Amino acid sequence: MLSGSPENLSEWLERIEACHPSDIELGLDRVRDVAARLALDFPRSKVVTIAGTNGKGSTQTFLDHMLRSAGYSTACYSSPHFLRYNERVRINGAEVSDAVLCEAFAAVEAARGTIALTYFEYGTLAALKIFAQQAPDVVLLEVGLGGRLDAVNIVDPQVAVVTTVALDHTDWLGDTRELIGREKAGIFRAGTAAVCGDPEPPESVAAVAHELGASMYQVGTDFAYQELSSGWCWQGHTRAGVAVELTDLPLPVLPLPNAATALQVLHLLLESPSRKAIESALRAATMTGRMQQLMLGDTECILDVAHNPQAAQYIAGRLAKSPPAGRLHVLLGMLGDKDVSGVLTALQPVGQCWHFASLGGPRGQSAEALAQRMHVLDPQAQCWTYENVPSALSGVRQHVGAADRVLIAGSFFTVSAALEQLERST
Template structure:
């Protein structure tokens, strides 16, 4: 196959391994050892967890940039363009850079059948090394122990929280999932845990490799006093924190965890109250409670498991939301529809279901049947995502909010559609 463009390369990578997800470090370690990737001598953060990874990555990135460090970030998945996955000082790498990185990985791959994610991870590491970034902030793809990102020796490993998701790969219980997430703990390095559930399992895994564990509500906490928050770490406190209006407890916990990671690793990198509040004032991540005003308010969120749905619902309450809302909804087949739907039943007056452009998506019939099975009768079926977006725009009377949630594969096309309609600046 001729590979000249970025899209050519991405199509090629999808055909190298018969499995889209194949958790195993053997392949990626073999190729990694052959490629000359120079890691920074310090400042490597590896961020895992069920939800809040993207927020935690972005907070650490903003804080380190304010401290004058050149940051390299790798996240997944992307919303619209693959380039979103790799950025240097908040600027996405170019198509040309990605193609060059893919060519380098291919040169050393031999006959190793890397998965799409493994190929992309190695290319991202190659690019961050080429840019000579002072700090790497890497988001785990799936799980932790056997995730391709876990091949690097991080200085700080972070587990944001643990809840049910991806059970077919990680196990059916919180305990099994915790074991997989805790697999990113590194010998004699730091591991930060931003949750309070199954702490004993995280402790066991940390002790096995002699990692130093820093846990929420033990070594660090964040609390509200009057209209401000204050964060307490092992040795430092930050008072007078102005939490963004639309944040919920999940984002607050992610902030506390990010600060704990920085304090525990290098407290000189902690921000002052003024710097932190400046960061929070303008803090934004595409596709996470993204508000777009276009006559009707659009609210986009990539929540795709019950815990994320509850946090999104908490954030929606900051809009003084009532019942006249339309929800465009679709999910992947491995997700729990009932638990997700029940979170929003009380505020959605009409459900618009559509099939996403992936074989892993529930069909519209499956989505409609589950909604009906939960006692919901005002359901509109649209086979294509764009048809769903056009339909809700033309509703009369206009709904209070158009909510789009359930998957990256739904929110991405919604953003693209709204970009084309010039609702986004």
């Protein structure tokens, strides 16, 4: 155990960053040992665990809003954060206080003894400690990486969700969708519900559900949705197998496929969800850094953490439906271990001007490298390069007009830096 006792949240975060030599070390033994010492238990809460390459956060957000609109108390754990660590741990939609986090960190520190925990494992145990004390009606846990060996998987869920399966984090999860699907489906449990929102999932997802004896609810088979000109409709099933249909639903700001997945989960958790609560949640559900709309002076600005081709394709599709009167400026900063060419290829049909920002750290991709990748796709592409996100934002300001639109994407680091800069300028 490190010497000295942290006195505030900032000092605690420094402590947990220094607790383990690696950022990632998959495995549950260490976390389970500490959780047993903390006597973590959730006898009064239903637990929903959400894994997936894309869509975890918005699925959690839809569920949180739907449940709270129906009068149920909720707790949410997600990662990473944008501006404040407190964003990761929320009770009934509100971030927990510094004091509550510090108390939970102190409990984990006292329990872990000589066990080295990663930053994510430490934070997960602290969140679970808080949720066990608060005992909300429903606990919504977002997987950090993969599923089977992720720290949140020490908790047995009543409903487990896999939103999508795409190639990402291949060094940790495998280099095929079949391997990655098996890792994500590792959150399934025998005799419980397993919901899959990927319309074309790898066979391994259903195979794991069958091996474990989990009840599978697959989009396109067990639940479905259709987008219409003025809204959308949804069909699904209750846990008892009763068919349910909802028509004329309001279109959400966040991705519609994840709203459909959340509705299936909701009908497995509740006997008869309120139509009014569902409509209210669909209208209210928004997230920081996911199709988030702000203004950059007189120019509309959209921020989204999309960092893989699947997410970039979704954004491009949304933007293509309502193009700006002027040009779309894309401010992009990415990590070197991501599929940069895939993201650029997805965004190329909608982007006209490209502003590339270098990201620091050992994984950061340089702006010049991003521009080179863009010029391979389009030698005539109009590109600017910047040393960091703040300087890229300043550069964008000099080139945009009121009729233009700006998309800021590529990484949580990119969006976080942009949000911090925009917050300072307001």
